[in-house]
Amino acid sequence: MIEKVKILLNEVEIFHPNSKVEVESFRLKYLGKKGEMNELFKILKDIPSQNKKEFGQKINLLKKNIQLKIDLYKDSFIALKSAENIDTSRPIFLDSIGSKHPISMIKDQIIDIFNRIGFTISEGPEIEDDWHNFSALNLPIEHPARDMQDTFFIQTDPDILLRTHTSSVQVRHMENNTPPIRTLSPGRVYRNEAISARAHCIFHQVEGLFIDENVSFADLKQCLLYFAKEMFGEKTKIRLRPSYFPFTEPSAEVDVSCNICNSNGCNVCKNTGYLEILGCGMVDPNVLENCGINSKKYAGYAFGMGIERIAMLKYGVKDLRLFYENDQRFLQQFNQLS
Numbered sequence: 583m584i585e586k587v588k589i590l591l592n593e594v595e596i597f598h599p600n601s602k603v604e605v606e607s608f609r610l611k612y613l614g615k616k617g618e619m620n621e622l623f624k625i626l627k628d629i630p631s632q633n634k635k636e637f638g639q640k641i642n643l644l645k646k647n648i649q650l651k652i653d654l655y656k657d658s659f660i661a662l663k664s665a666e667n668i669d670t671s672r673p674i675f676l677d678s679i680g681s682k683h684p685i686s687m688i689k690d691q692i693i694d695i696f697n698r699i700g701f702t703i704s705e706g707p708e709i710e711d712d713w714h715n716f717s718a719l720n721l722p723i724e725h726p727a728r729d730m731q732d733t734f735f736i737q738t739d740p741d742i743l744l745r746t747h748t749s750s751v752q753v754r755h756m757e758n759n760t761p762p763i764r765t766l767s768p769g770r771v772y773r774n775e776a777i778s779a780r781a782h783c784i785f786h787q788v789e790g791l792f793i794d795e796n797v798s799f800a801d802l803k804q805c806l807l808y809f810a811k812e813m814f815g816e817k818t819k820i821r822l823r824p825s826y827f828p829f830t831e832p833s834a835e836v837d838v839s840c841n842i843c844n845s846n847g848c849n850v851c852k853n854t855g856y857l858e859i860l861g862c863g864m865v866d867p868n869v870l871e872n873c874g875i876n877s878k879k880y881a882g883y884a885f886g887m888g889i890e891r892i893a894m895l896k897y898g899v900k901d902l903r904l905f906y907e908n909d910q911r912f913l914q915q916f917n918q919l920s
């Protein structure tokens with residue numbers, strides 16, 4: 583019997599499993615109900631008492647070695663198992679996960695600034711019809727101001743076009759809502775323009791619209807001053823220059839003081855001390871009526887700004903095309919700002 587135990591001890595000694603399954607069958611073979619150990623303990627009962635001690639010690643040693651082997655390999659196979667789940671085909675150097683695009687960052691900032699004074703978001707389609715992009719905004723067919731924005735028309739249907747401005751969303755919003763209205767419409771717009779450092783055929787705008795009783799130009803001015811200070815800093819001043827837009831009367835273009843030269847004049851502001859950021863005005867009563875709003879009872883203001891333009895001013899970017907080239911070296915500079 584002692585011989586048998588010695589053989590088993592040797593077997594256990596040389597056992598080197600390759601898988602968790604092998605460890606389990608090893609365990610069953612020795613420690614299972616009908617396993618070797620139970621058989622040996624049964625035999626121990628019938629061993630003559632003078633040999634019992636030696637035999638008992640040997641089978642206890644065997645049991646201990648079996649358990650040590652199981653513990654040793656049980657753990658190493660758990661580690662190996664998770665190693666099996668590693669995808670060894672994955673690249674060692676992971677690509678960076680990227681960051682928010684500067685245009686999205688500025689858009690979110692604009693939304694946040696106007697949210698704080700009660701503006702909610704509204705959106706409209708990028709493929710528009712003539713009514714929402716032009717006619718409802720006081721630009722009937724043949725109106726010369728249509729040429730202000732070179733339009734991409736859908737060839738098969740001259741009524742369908744890529745919106746040239748987000749002012750189309752104010753029309754849709756007024757058609758579907760009743761005053762008081764306080765809404766902000768960010769989105770992408772398209773113009774048939776030659777691409778240069780200052781112009782692109784695709785860019786982004788944010789449109790603002792406020793309609794209520796007794797809204798005045800002073801409300802518009804104050805709202806835009808608040809925006810300019812939040813966006814460009816507390817010391818920022820604004821300047822309104824009379825202008826013309828078919829959908830607003832009176833209309834103005836708004837400049838902010840140049841924070842690069844503190845309005846002393848530099849090449850960014852072309853020595854004027856100011857930089858143009860948006861167009862605005864009191865919504866023309868015709869436009870209100872076109873959208874089903876009683877112009878005798880309600881008045882309102884609207885404004886529209888280019889997001890790229892704000893981003894260029896805020897970050898000192900001199901070439902608009904950089905926003906579309908997806909050059910990592912350019913985009914990564916905005917990482918820490920997001």
Ligand code: DAH
Binds near residue numbers: 884885
């Ligand atoms: N839609 C004009 C543009 O794209 C910008 C604009 C000017 C919007 C005056 C307005 C506004 O709402 O009142 O050039």
